[in-house]
Amino acid sequence: MKHFINLDDLSNSDLSQIIDNGIALKKAHKSGQINKSLQNKTLAMIFDKSSTRTRVSFEAGMTQLGGHALFLSDRDIQIGRGESVVDTAIVIGSMVDAIMMRVSKHSDIVTFSQNANVPIINALSDESHPCQLLADMMTFKEHRGSIKGKTVAYIGDGNNMCHTYMQAANAFGFHLNIATPTDYRPQQIFIDKYQHCTSLSADAHLACSGADLVVTDVWASMGQEQEQGKRELAFANFQVNQMLMNNANADAVFMHCLPAHRGEEVSAGVIDGTQSLVWDEAQNRIHAQKSLLLYLLEK
Ligand code: CP
Ligand code: NVA
Numbered sequence: 001m002k003h004f005i006n007l008d009d010l011s012n013s014d015l016s017q018i019i020d021n022g023i024a025l026k027k028a029h030k031s032g033q034i035n036k037s038l039q040n041k042t043l044a045m046i047f048d049k050s051s052t053r054t055r056v057s058f059e060a061g062m063t064q065l066g067g068h069a070l071f072l073s074d075r076d077i078q079i080g081r082g083e084s085v086v087d088t089a090i091v092i093g094s095m096v097d098a099i100m101m102r103v104s105k106h107s108d109i110v111t112f113s114q115n116a117n118v119p120i121i122n123a124l125s126d127e128s129h130p131c132q133l134l135a136d137m138m139t140f141k142e143h144r145g146s147i148k149g150k151t152v153a154y155i156g157d158g159n160n161m162c163h164t165y166m167q168a169a170n171a172f173g174f175h176l177n178i179a180t181p182t183d184y185r186p187q188q189i190f191i192d193k194y195q196h197c198t199s200l201s202a203d204a205h206l207a208c209s210g211a212d213l214v215v216t217d218v219w220a221s222m223g224q225e226q227e228q229g230k231r232e233l234a235f236a237n238f239q240v241n242q243m244l245m246n247n248a249n250a251d252a253v254f255m256h257c258l259p260a261h262r263g264e265e266v267s268a269g270v271i272d273g274t275q276s277l278v279w280d281e282a283q284n285r286i287h288a289q290k291s292l293l294l295y296l297l298e299k
Pocket of ligand 1: 052132259
């Protein structure tokens with residue numbers, strides 16, 4: 001049985017196959033084909049943080065494949081009242097076919113994978129957001145072809161998205177230029193593990209030089225709202241604006257996992273401009289994750 005807790009849970013060739021099948025599933029869906037491959041299958045979706053894209057894409061994705069998705073907020077299930085993670089994992093795992101989790105503690109996702117007898121999908125943790133990278137890689141492929149050998153610039157906070165881009169650089173064979181304020185670098189364990197495919201600096205202009213894709217994310221992630229003011233000061237030189245994009249390659253594209261804050265990590269001109277792929281990127285969550293669900297559940 002396979003889990004999808006980090007990108008490196010799967011082989012590079014399996015990841016590429018999931019992306020390609022995501023593109024095929026999208027075409028099939030748009031042409032009106034019906035796919036009931038996951039009929040009678042249930043996906044449990046556990047959330048202790050907000051979500052627009054992740055919830056809607058997994059829920060609608062299960063519907064498109066003939067299955068069912070169950071939204072479980074920590075406000076409604078007993079885990080929010082103190083039932084243990086292990087007990088919850090055993091019980092939910094005995095009733096459904098797969099579990100998707102968006103939780104504050106990455107270690108809770110790992111605990112689930114050790115105790116629930118079904119595939120576990122990380123739908124964002126404090127450490128990583130692998131589902132988003134499936135959609136991002138699919139989107140780049142649709143618009144620009146293979147990302148192998150390309151240069152990607154990640155500008156901003158060394159957070160869960162940054163970590164997952166580091167893992168993606170290794171898995172998909174691109175070079176990642178990371179620019180963060182010195183106090184907001186990615187975790188050292190990621191810097192050490194992915195130094196062969198990443199460069200780290202505090203210079204956003206330098207990082208964008210020669211980039212085929214420029215990516216950013218919010219300055220204050222979920223759970224860091226009280227640091228908003230402090231972070232706005234620290235990240236003031238890390239806004240992706242047209243000046244920064246002009247430093248990248250002429251045909252460079254822009255991506256952002258969303259939700260975005262125009263005027264903070266990205267200017268309105270860039271996110272709403274011609275280089276931006278954010279709406280395709282968001283829409284592709286559904287097709288990339290349908291492909292992931294088929295991969296995990298049909299094995
Ligand atoms: N990008 C993303 O995961 O969005 P949501 O927080 O809306 O799910
Ligand atoms: N880094 C952001 C990503 C949101 C999809 C967060 O964790 O809030």
